[in-house]
Amino acid sequence: MSEATPESHPAEPPEAPASRPTGARPADHEAIERLASELLPALAARLAASGLGEIELREGSWKVRLRRPSNARGAPDAGRRAADRPSRAQPGHEGHGHAPGALEGHRSARSSQAAHSGNGSGPLPVVAVGPGRGSADAPSERRGAVDTHRAVATSPAVGIFQPRAEIRPGARVRGGDRIGAVDMLGVPQEVVAPADGIVAQILVEPGETVEYGQDLVAIELMTQAGASGRPGGGAD
Amino acid sequence: MFEKILIANRGEIALRILRACRAMGIEAVVAYSEADRDSLPVQLADEAICIGPADARRSYLSAPAVISAAVVTGCDAIHPGYGFLSEDDAFAEVVRAHDLTFIGPPPAVLERFGSKEGTRRLLATHGLPTIPGSGMLRDDLHALEEADRIGYPVLIKPSAGGGGKGMRMVRSPRELESALKVCRSEAKAAFGDDSLYLERWLEDNRHVEVQVAIDRYGRGVHLGERDCSVQRRHQKILEEAPTPALSAAARTELAETALRAVVAAGYENVGTLEFLVDANGEAWFIEINCRIQVEHPVTEMLTGIDLVTTQIRIAAGEPLGFSQADVTFRGHAIEFRINAEDADHDFRPSAGLVERYVVPGGPGVRMDSHLYAGYEVPPFYDSLLAKLIVWGPDRATAIERSKGALDELLVEGLVTNIPIHQALLSSDAFLEGRMTTNLLDRVGSAAFLAAATRA
Numbered sequence: 146m147s148e149a150t151p152e153s154h155p156a157e158p159p160e161a162p163a164s165r166p167t168g169a170r171p172a173d174h175e176a177i178e179r180l181a182s183e184l185l186p187a188l189a190a191r192l193a194a195s196g197l198g199e200i201e202l203r204e205g206s207w208k209v210r211l212r213r214p215s216n217a218r219g220a221p222d223a224g225r226r227a228a229d230r231p232s233r234a235q236p237g238h239e240g241h242g243h244a245p246g247a248l249e250g251h252r253s254a255r256s257s258q259a260a261h262s263g264n265g266s267g268p269l270p271v272v273a274v275g276p277g278r279g280s281a282d283a284p285s286e287r288r289g290a291v292d293t294h295r296a297v298a299t300s301p302a303v304g305i306f307q308p309r310a311e312i313r314p315g316a317r318v319r320g321g322d323r324i325g326a327v328d329m330l331g332v333p334q335e336v337v338a339p340a341d342g343i344v345a346q347i348l349v350e351p352g353e354t355v356e357y358g359q360d361l362v363a364i365e366l367m368t369q370a371g372a373s374g375r376p377g378g379g380a381d
Numbered sequence: 382m383f384e385k386i387l388i389a390n391r392g393e394i395a396l397r398i399l400r401a402c403r404a405m406g407i408e409a410v411v412a413y414s415e416a417d418r419d420s421l422p423v424q425l426a427d428e429a430i431c432i433g434p435a436d437a438r439r440s441y442l443s444a445p446a447v448i449s450a451a452v453v454t455g456c457d458a459i460h461p462g463y464g465f466l467s468e469d470d471a472f473a474e475v476v477r478a479h480d481l482t483f484i485g486p487p488p489a490v491l492e493r494f495g496s497k498e499g500t501r502r503l504l505a506t507h508g509l510p511t512i513p514g515s516g517m518l519r520d521d522l523h524a525l526e527e528a529d530r531i532g533y534p535v536l537i538k539p540s541a542g543g544g545g546k547g548m549r550m551v552r553s554p555r556e557l558e559s560a561l562k563v564c565r566s567e568a569k570a571a572f573g574d575d576s577l578y579l580e581r582w583l584e585d586n587r588h589v590e591v592q593v594a595i596d597r598y599g600r601g602v603h604l605g606e607r608d609c610s611v612q613r614r615h616q617k618i619l620e621e622a623p624t625p626a627l628s629a630a631a632r633t634e635l636a637e638t639a640l641r642a643v644v645a646a647g648y649e650n651v652g653t654l655e656f657l658v659d660a661n662g663e664a665w666f667i668e669i670n671c672r673i674q675v676e677h678p679v680t681e682m683l684t685g686i687d688l689v690t691t692q693i694r695i696a697a698g699e700p701l702g703f704s705q706a707d708v709t710f711r712g713h714a715i716e717f718r719i720n721a722e723d724a725d726h727d728f729r730p731s732a733g734l735v736e737r738y739v740v741p742g743g744p745g746v747r748m749d750s751h752l753y754a755g756y757e758v759p760p761f762y763d764s765l766l767a768k769l770i771v772w773g774p775d776r777a778t779a780i781e782r783s784k785g786a787l788d789e790l791l792v793e794g795l796v797t798n799i800p801i802h803q804a805l806l807s808s809d810a811f812l813e814g815r816m817t818t819n820l821l822d823r824v825g826s827a828a829f830l831a832a833a834t835r836a
Contacts, residue, residue, distance in 0.1 A: 302433075302445075302446065303431065303432045303433070303446055303449050303450045303453065304449050304453060305453065329445055329446070329449045330445050330448060330449045330452065330479070332445070354453040354454070356430045356431040356432070356450075357415070357431045357432055357433050357434070357440075357446070358415055358431055358434075359431070
């Protein structure tokens with residue numbers, strides 16, 4: 146349902162409008178509503194938790210793209226992206242049948258709110274929330290990546306891991322929630338839930354040494370089918 | 382002696398330090414960025430720990446990440462290698478505050494030798510002839526005044542860092558004014574610090590540097606000199622010892638003068654004093670490098686002394702254990718920096734998969750490299766792939782062996798600068814020992830390469 150692009154790239158050419166039956170409007174509205182209320186926050190958190198420059202999500206005839214601000218990544222190519230604005234949702238090109246203005250406003254508001262929830266107060270969803278996975282990562286390296294059923298919160302730093310007391314298997318979390326911290330020389334670096342879901346497993350004992358990017362907490366995602374998290378189901 | 386050392390660097394030098402630890406029976410932990418997960422030092426280490434993302438500012442240059450890694454893995458010392466945090470006195474101080482040892486000069490010594498201008502003044506008082514230069518430039522007007530005082534041509538240099546970035550030679554006030562802006566922005570981009578200073582430019586100079594090792598008790602030796610005159614845009618690409626520029630007597634005198642001055646000035650650990658030698662054979666001190674250097678193997682080949690283990694022992698507070706009389710120099714050594722650079726496209730760096738890798742061998746041939754077939758060279762760091770060091774009983778033999786070794790060396794999948802080394806070995810300027818630091822740039826590296834191919 147989603148695809149992530151490791152590098153930002155120029156806006157895609159408009160795609161041909163998806164053919165759909167004329168009676169699809171109510172369904173679309175439903176999809177948009179869910180997109181804005183559920184998927185966007187998760188997507189923003191995921192962007193924050195990954196090192197990706199941009200994330201795009203397609204569902205039905207809609208697509209949303211979030212792009213990380215250029216100074217968020219330190220790869221030498223960061224300068225090329227200087228013109229990129231902070232995280233935002235982009236209306237897809239396919240949604241011709243709707244009032245784009247209103248919709249766009251709605252989405253932007255949701256997305257910026259979602260982005261902020263990634264690290265509490267800061268303006269950018271990128272501070273101490275996870276490994277900056279660069280575009281150079283080998284494709285085989287998918288530790289901590291989100292698949293459709295399960296997401297993993299990874300370590301933002303090298304240090305000592307301490308989950309929050311209420312974070313136990315079965316606990317419900319929202320994308321962007323602070324679920325623990327890694328102590329780096331006495332300075333706690335927040336561990337953030339990458340998406341909405343249910344804690345499946347805490348992978349590291351409290352008080353243990355962790356390295357940067359290490360998997361810490363596995364989260365069973367709330368699936369789109371409405372079944373609010375099927376613990377243990379479908380995860381590989 | 383240390384029990385466990387954190388290696389806070391990457392590439393060939395991380396591997397070199399790892400080997401030194403092995404030779405001393407010391408455990409080693411390699412701290413690495415995400416981009417270096419598949420690197421050879423990480424694979425060969427007893428223990429390795431990821432300290433941050435590919436961006437060096439959040440990994441190899443992050444003092445908290447490096448020190449935290451050392452603390453949580455139970456290390457008692459940190460080896461910074463070269464570049465990154467290796468000459469950062471503030472970092473060395475924080476390392477000490479965490480009850481760890483910084484392998485290099487103690488923080489106070491790093492601070493004393495931290496300013497290039499301050500070091501020139503300090504060593505001048507201890508009898509070193511130093512190159513005329515300015516202090517830190519306040520503004521353009523100050524720069525113009527200082528350049529007038531020093532005399533044109535002058536070289537603009539950034540106060541922070543090295544490696545040729547932010548450096549320009551100018552011949553007139555007008556050139557100076559326009560170059561200052563460029564140098565400031567280059568220095569800012571490369572080192573996060575745009576402060577500059579000026580140095581007199583010597584036409585047709587040679588770069589000769591003296592290696593010293595001094596213990597905590599003020600006992601020191603020099604390990605001779607290295608000639609690093611083969612440069613491209615102020616970046617060394619080939620180093621050799623002994624220097625063809627000076628007679629044996631002049632070399633000894635230079636090394637002894639340098640050693641006396643730094644011992645008197647209170648230097649500690651291994652270090653390198655860089656000089657420019659002018660057309661009359663006079664040496665002018667320019668700066669000191671308070672770290673192990675890329676080209677240290679040249680000296681190791683000549684003296685048989687392991688500079689990295691020496692550095693570690695001095696940092697641990699051990700006495701040097703040998704005197705100047707124990708240091709002998711045998712034969713001639715040449716180091717070739719094998720870089721991932723495309724000479725046909727203005728030496729732009731190349732990155733990617735090493736498809737095939739064949740290492741040369743034979744008498745006197747040493748390869749220091751982190752490459753292996755199947756290794757993906759990440760695009761985030763410097764372009765150094767390998768150092769080929771070739772020794773011979775004399776310069777002519779070393780050159781002949783080098784030709785064979787360069788022919789054997791195969792790095793498929795990347796564009797390398799091997800052709801420029803081959804061109805050097807067939808050029809009269811190099812064979813006759815006449816290379817100066819500006820020769821490649823004056824002729825143009827591409828033209829130099831083309832001329833050698835035709836010959």
